[in-house]
Amino acid sequence: xxxxxxxxxxxxxxxxxxxxxxxxxxxxxxxxxxxxxxxxxxxxxxxxxxxxxxxxxxxxxxxxxxxxxxxxxxxxxxxxxxxxxxxxxxxxxxxxxxxxxxxxxxxxxxxxxxxxxxxxxxxxxxxxxxxxxxxxxxxxxxxxxxxxxxxxxxxxxxxxxxxxxxxxxxxxxxxxxxxxxxxxxxxxxxxxxxxxxxxxxxxxxxxxxxxxxxxxxxxxxxxxxxxxxxxxxxxxxxxxxxxxxxxxxxxxxxxxxxxxxxxxxxxxxxxxxxxxxxxxxxxxxxxxxxxxxxxxxxxxxxxxxxxxxxxxxxxxxxxxxxxxxxxxxxxxxxxxxxxxxxxxxxxxxxxxxxxxxxxxxxxxxxxxxxxxxxxxxxxxxxxxxxxxxxxxxxxxxxxxxxxxxxxxxxxxxxxxxxxxxxxxxxxxxxxxxxxxxxxxxxxxxxxxx
Ligand SMILES: [Zn+2]
Numbered sequence: 001x002x003x004x005x006x007x008x009x010x011x012x013x014x015x016x017x018x019x020x021x022x023x024x025x026x027x028x029x030x031x032x033x034x035x036x037x038x039x040x041x042x043x044x045x046x047x048x049x050x051x052x053x054x055x056x057x058x059x060x061x062x063x064x065x066x067x068x069x070x071x072x073x074x075x076x077x078x079x080x081x082x083x084x085x086x087x088x089x090x091x092x093x094x095x096x097x098x099x100x101x102x103x104x105x106x107x108x109x110x111x112x113x114x115x116x117x118x119x120x121x122x123x124x125x126x127x128x129x130x131x132x133x134x135x136x137x138x139x140x141x142x143x144x145x146x147x148x149x150x151x152x153x154x155x156x157x158x159x160x161x162x163x164x165x166x167x168x169x170x171x172x173x174x175x176x177x178x179x180x181x182x183x184x185x186x187x188x189x190x191x192x193x194x195x196x197x198x199x200x201x202x203x204x205x206x207x208x209x210x211x212x213x214x215x216x217x218x219x220x221x222x223x224x225x226x227x228x229x230x231x232x233x234x235x236x237x238x239x240x241x242x243x244x245x246x247x248x249x250x251x252x253x254x255x256x257x258x259x260x261x262x263x264x265x266x267x268x269x270x271x272x273x274x275x276x277x278x279x280x281x282x283x284x285x286x287x288x289x290x291x292x293x294x295x296x297x298x299x300x301x302x303x304x305x306x307x308x309x310x311x312x313x314x315x316x317x318x319x320x321x322x323x324x325x326x327x328x329x330x331x332x333x334x335x336x337x338x339x340x341x342x343x344x345x346x347x348x349x350x351x352x353x354x355x356x357x358x359x360x361x362x363x364x365x366x367x368x369x370x371x372x373x374x375x376x377x378x379x380x381x382x383x384x385x386x387x388x389x390x391x392x393x394x395x396x397x398x399x400x401x402x403x404x405x406x407x408x409x410x411x412x413x414x415x416x417x418x419x420x421x422x423x424x425x426x427x428x429x430x431x432x433x434x435x436x437x438x439x440x441x442x443x444x445x446x447x448x449x
Contacts, residue, residue, distance in 0.1 A: 036064035038082040039438065041414060041446070042073065043092035047421070049390030049405040052383060054422065060092070062412040065438035069408055085446040087416045087433060093386065094404050095144025095173075095413025095436060096428070097393035098368055100269075100290055100311045100356025103134040103146070103161060103175075104154040107363030116190050119153040119200045127154050131161050134364045135172030139441055141368050142415035142431030145174040145393070145403055147356075149228045149269055149290065150181035152202045159223035171441060174413075176225040176397055178269065180204045182215050182257065183230035187248035203230060209256035212249065216260040227261045229254060229286070231270045232277035235293075236331050243294045243334050247277035254284030267398075269311070274338070282308065288396065290356070293317070293335055295342040300349045309396050311356035312343050314374040319362060343378045353380075354396040355389035369429035372421075382425040412438040416445050 039062040046058040048070070059076035061069040069076075078084065104127055108115045118127065131154075138146055151157050158177035165172035181203040190199040204219070206212045216227050231254070232245035249257075254270075261268050262285075270286035272278035274294025281289060282302050288309035289295075295303075295310075303310065317336045322328035347353060357371045375385040394404030402410055416433035432445040440446075 037438070038063050038079045039085060039412075040076075040078050040082045041085045041092065041435075042088045043090070043416075044088040045091040045420070046070070046406060047091060047093045047383075047386060048407060049094040049387060049394075050407070054091070057088070058092075060406060060414065062414075062435075062438050065412050067406060067408055067410045067412050070406060083448065085433075085440070085443070085448055087446045090416040090418050090433065090445045091420060091427075092406065092414060092416045092433075093142075093421075094390045094406050094410070095415055095434070096142050096368075096389045096431075097145040097147075097355065097397070097404055098138065098143050098357050098359060098389070099147040099288075099354040099393045099396055100313050100358055101134075101138070101146045101148050102150065102152055102358070102360025103131040103138075103148050103364075104128075104151040104157055105360030106130055106134075107366075108361065109363070115152070115202070119190060119202065124154060124157060128157050128160065131157065132164070132170050132172075134360065135161060135165065135170070135175070137364045138173050138359070138368060139171055139434060139436065140431075142428075142434050143173055143368055144413040144415070144434070144436045145176070145397070145399075147176040147178075147226060147269075147393075147397060149178045149226065149271075150203065151179065152360075153200055155180060156222050162223075173436070174403070177223065178226045178228035179219045179222060179224040180215075181228040181230065182206055182212065182219075182249075183233065184248045184253070187230055187233045187246075206249075206253065209252045212253040213256040213260045216257045220261065220264045220266060224266070226266060227257060227268045228290075229257060229268060229270050229281075231272040231281040231286070232275070235273050235335065236327065237334050241334075243274060243331070243338050245273035245275055245277055245294075247275065247280060249280065249284075251280045251284045254280060254286070258285040273335070274342075282306065288354070291339075292342055292346070293339045295346055297345070300346055300351060303346070303351050304349060307352070309352045309354050310343075310346050311354050311396075312339070312346075312375075313356045313358040313361075313371075314339060314343065314378065315370045316358035316361045318374070340378055343375075347379050347384075352392065352395070353388050354393040355385070367429045369426070369431075372425045372428050376425050382422045385425055386421065386428070412436075418445060 041060040043058045057073040162175040235245040238244040267287035270281040272281045321332040390404035414435040419427045434442040
């Protein structure tokens with residue numbers, strides 16, 4: 001009996017020490033806990049994500065993982081025992097949101113095997129390990145939320161990465177994931193192999209409304225927060241010098257997906273360049289158009305009528321152009337020039353625009369914030385560009401008031417830069433302070449008191 005007690009004591013103490021070891025890693029904030037930590041941030045300038053003007057000398061009070069108060073420094077009451085982070089020499093903003101990423105892609109450098117090698121030769125564990133680096137990179141740059149719009153053949157890996165972040169095992173942004181994405185036969189790589197060889201595809205292939213609905217159900221069942229659909233695939237310069245893109249799903253196929261997804265209270269993001277495929281996307285009820293390179297005036301009017309979002313991803317169309325004297329090179333240049341015209345028209349007409357980059361298509365070693373100056377170059381004010389990556393993107397994600405804003409009730413996702421991004425928006429590429437969910441992840445600016 002005594003031996004048993006001794007044995008149980010050893011088991012319990014080793015279990016306890018391993019559990020307490022875990023607790024250091026999994027430092028969850030429990031809503032309603034009595035001992036929620038209070039943190040106060042002194043902001044020299046506050047761009048709150050929603051207001052059109054910055055405010056000077058503000059005090060942000062945080063309890064646990066939520067913002068509880070934002071006040072003028074002169075009238076603010078600092079709670080007893082609160083930790084103070086002094087960002088009075090910095091500009092403070094809400095954590096940034098990139099609404100179009102691919103954490104499972106790594107830039108598809110042809111010298112490293114391009115897209116195909118990811119699916120043909122890399123074990124999923126390697127791809128997941130690299131995705132772990134991608135999400136860390138995003139958080140380091142102040143992007144505390146990503147809408148990750150498909151895993152490019154890595155199945156439900158994004159759901160796993162999201163669980164790892166939420167469990168506290170790895171650092172990373174809040175993820176809204178789309179899992180596998182959907183296109184049709186002939187509508188997605190891998191392609192160009194002998195017809196006798198069956199190769200994996202970067203998306204789930206469907207043909208017909210029944211398969212379309214089944215795919216949406218499967219993806220939603222396995223944890224998709226959004227459904228991603230490819231409404232166009234190949235693109236080229238047409239006979240009259242116009243940008244042409246191959247349509248994929250029919251309106252009936254898309255309607256089955258949209259109907260199913262909306263029934264689950266979720267939304268559908270549609271990759272569409274222009275033409276017939278984009279038109280089917282709008283007629284089928286897409287919630288967001290991704291890229292939207294060649295929008296007609298009538299399509300812009302339809303987007304406004306239907307409340308469709310545009311996630312333009314400008315920067316990715318300015319890298320890796322093929323030589324100018326090749327059909328691909330002409331296509332690449334046409335895509336960029338059409339895109340600028342579409343973006344300017346959509347902005348002027350008042351289409352809802354959310355910040356998105358297509359990171360993953362761009363190597364994760366590159367700066368995410370490169371999209372800001374591109375948006376400003378094409379007509380946005382710096383404040384509009386910032387709002388597209390804060391309150392507007394939060395609205396797209398149906399997280400208005402909880403993400404993308406520094407206000408009472410919002411999650412404590414806070415970043416800071418030194419200098420004024422309203423004067424020089426490129427400053428957003430140098431985020432020096434990152435707090436996510438009330439926990440400081442990076443601090444090169446704030447003095448702790
Ligand atoms: Zn993409």
